[in-house]
Amino acid sequence: MSSLAAFQDAFAAALRDGRPPRGYGDPARLEAGMTVYRNTVFKGLLDALRANFPTVERLVGAEWFSAAAHAYLEVDWARGPSLMAFGEGFPDFLATFPPAEALSYLPGVASLDRFWIESHTAADAPVLASGALADLPPDRLFELTLRLHPSARLGWFPDPAPTIWRLNRPPAPAPDEVQVDWRAEGALVARPWGDVVALVLDAAGFAFLKACWRGEPLGGAATAALTADPQADLSRHIAAFIDFGAFEPLQSAIGRPGP
Amino acid sequence: MRPTAGLGFKPEHFDEAMACQAVGLWFEVHPENYMVAGGPRLAMLEALRCDHELSLHGVGLSLAADADPDPAHLARLKALVDRFSPFVVSEHLAWSAWQGAYNPDLLPFPRTRAALDRIAANIDRTQAALGRAILVENPSLYMPLEGHDLDEVEFLLELVRRTGCGLLVDVNNVFVSACNLGFSPEAYLDAVPGSAIGEIHLAGHTPDGRLGERLLIDTHGAPVAEPVWRLYERLIARVGARPTLIERDEDIPSFGDLLSERDRAAEILAGGSLSADPDLAHV
Numbered sequence: 001m002s003s004l005a006a007f008q009d010a011f012a013a014a015l016r017d018g019r020p021p022r023g024y025g026d027p028a029r030l031e032a033g034m035t036v037y038r039n040t041v042f043k044g045l046l047d048a049l050r051a052n053f054p055t056v057e058r059l060v061g062a063e064w065f066s067a068a069a070h071a072y073l074e075v076d077w078a079r080g081p082s083l084m085a086f087g088e089g090f091p092d093f094l095a096t097f098p099p100a101e102a103l104s105y106l107p108g109v110a111s112l113d114r115f116w117i118e119s120h121t122a123a124d125a126p127v128l129a130s131g132a133l134a135d136l137p138p139d140r141l142f143e144l145t146l147r148l149h150p151s152a153r154l155g156w157f158p159d160p161a162p163t164i165w166r167l168n169r170p171p172a173p174a175p176d177e178v179q180v181d182w183r184a185e186g187a188l189v190a191r192p193w194g195d196v197v198a199l200v201l202d203a204a205g206f207a208f209l210k211a212c213w214r215g216e217p218l219g220g221a222a223t224a225a226l227t228a229d230p231q232a233d234l235s236r237h238i239a240a241f242i243d244f245g246a247f248e249p250l251q252s253a254i255g256r257p258g259p
Numbered sequence: 260m261r262p263t264a265g266l267g268f269k270p271e272h273f274d275e276a277m278a279c280q281a282v283g284l285w286f287e288v289h290p291e292n293y294m295v296a297g298g299p300r301l302a303m304l305e306a307l308r309c310d311h312e313l314s315l316h317g318v319g320l321s322l323a324a325d326a327d328p329d330p331a332h333l334a335r336l337k338a339l340v341d342r343f344s345p346f347v348v349s350e351h352l353a354w355s356a357w358q359g360a361y362n363p364d365l366l367p368f369p370r371t372r373a374a375l376d377r378i379a380a381n382i383d384r385t386q387a388a389l390g391r392a393i394l395v396e397n398p399s400l401y402m403p404l405e406g407h408d409l410d411e412v413e414f415l416l417e418l419v420r421r422t423g424c425g426l427l428v429d430v431n432n433v434f435v436s437a438c439n440l441g442f443s444p445e446a447y448l449d450a451v452p453g454s455a456i457g458e459i460h461l462a463g464h465t466p467d468g469r470l471g472e473r474l475l476i477d478t479h480g481a482p483v484a485e486p487v488w489r490l491y492e493r494l495i496a497r498v499g500a501r502p503t504l505i506e507r508d509e510d511i512p513s514f515g516d517l518l519s520e521r522d523r524a525a526e527i528l529a530g531g532s533l534s535a536d537p538d539l540a541h542v
Binding site: 033 | 295298374
């Protein structure tokens with residue numbers, strides 16, 4: 001191994017355990033500097049997690065969040081310089097983090113913060129206009145495939161994490177006191193026109209969009225929605241999703257250029 | 260418009276930055292924050308670029324690691340260079356990525372001849388991938404490592420000679436390193452020929468919480484210190500005007516406060532003879 005590689009191995013280990021690398025000078029003189037580097041690295045990673053999971057931090061407070069983030073750094077580390085990507089495993093980590101046991105909705109809220117980043121940085125694309133389906137004959141409608149917008153992220157949660165997330169996501173002011181119906185919910189997070197927006201979904205709405213995401217035509221998506229909830233008002237759901245900006249225009253959905 | 264003094268771009272200052280008419284004002288960003296598929300970040304930078312020169316100042320290439328630069332990262336950087344036509348692209352004489360882990364800091368190393376060979380090769384690769392020369396910035400140093408074969412200026416000038424890169428001289432980093440390691444910042448700066456300097460950085464530093472003024476930290480969290488301004492004036496008087504950036508990343512003040520620091524640099528530049536060393540064709 002080259003001397004430079006050996007130094008980098010030793011220094012990278014020292015960043016984790018805090019002891020200066022041996023053989024590069026008087027350890028006592030190196031220690032103060034090692035502390036500076038270590039503090040900067042940990043602060044950089046902690047700041048990245050805070051920036052990427054602002055709703056989690058608001059719900060649990062800065063001190064709790066910092067403790068959870070430090071515990072997370074025992075099991076994960078940034079892999080590249082684009083720190084927006086850091087913390088992909090944080091939602092799953094929170095699901096197994098003993099102090100979060102009573103906060104069953106927290107991993108869901110963390111997943112939604114991730115959805116936000118993914119949506120925020122996804123490719124730009126046009127949106128299916130309201131009324132675009134109005135002129136289509138009903139028999140064609142069922143064969144039509146609606147493709148989700150490239151910024152769309154879809155999830156189903158065993159608790160009202162989507163409602164809790166929507167109410168608490170900064171920069172909106174924290175709500176005073178909220179009554180939340182405790183039930184399973186879905187969420188659609190997307191960036192159809194500039195800003196990231198979110199929709200809380202019931203079982204039928206989620207099943208419909210999930211079928212669209214799988215590439216099923218409208219007929220199949222409608223069946224999926226009605227299987228989830230036989231009482232579902234399908235045309236109301238579809239109109240709401242189109243108004244929200246959930247889909248790509250038909251042109252690109254049908255005549256999508258090859259790779 | 261010839262870029263004079265610039266500011267690190269802060270998205271929270273977008274509206275004021277767009278509206279600002281200061282002559283020669285330019286903006287610098289970390290390209291890593293814009294390596295995304297789409298969305299408002301890129302849209303903001305597009306809008307800003309319409310009326311202002313832009314500099315891409317990388318923090319993630321890890322040129323001083325004993326490893327090739329990540330080709331995927333280079334490709335993303337190249338895409339941004341093609342899209343935004345920055346007037347300067349820069350990186351650091353430091354490492355951050357190692358063995359698949361990224362440490363968000365600019366880390367030191369013993370400046371051996373072997374390290375020089377490796378870093379020169381990494382700069383060559385970077386410049387070949389980007390199709391243009393880059394500037395390399397001197398780091399802030401915090402520990403007296405042993406095992407250097409060359410001092411920092413010798414090392415940097417050797418990189419310039421071998422690769423055709425230029426230097427981004429961070430005057431605050433020189434001041435911070437000089438204080439922490441005990442050398443003369445004037446002697447350091449005097450040893451750098453003006454012909455190698457393509458850009459200058461100015462920033463504020465903070466005394467260490469425990470050791471005070473004996474250990475300065477390059478926090479970018481305070482206004483530029485007076486001794487750093489004096490070093491800057493001395494440097495400009497010697498080498499002439501160079502595009503100069505005010506960096507601020509912590510405790511970010513109002514756009515107006517940053518602009519007045521920037522204006523101070525612009526006044527000093529206007530006093531210096533414009534480009535005493537015009538042979539910066541490679542930059």
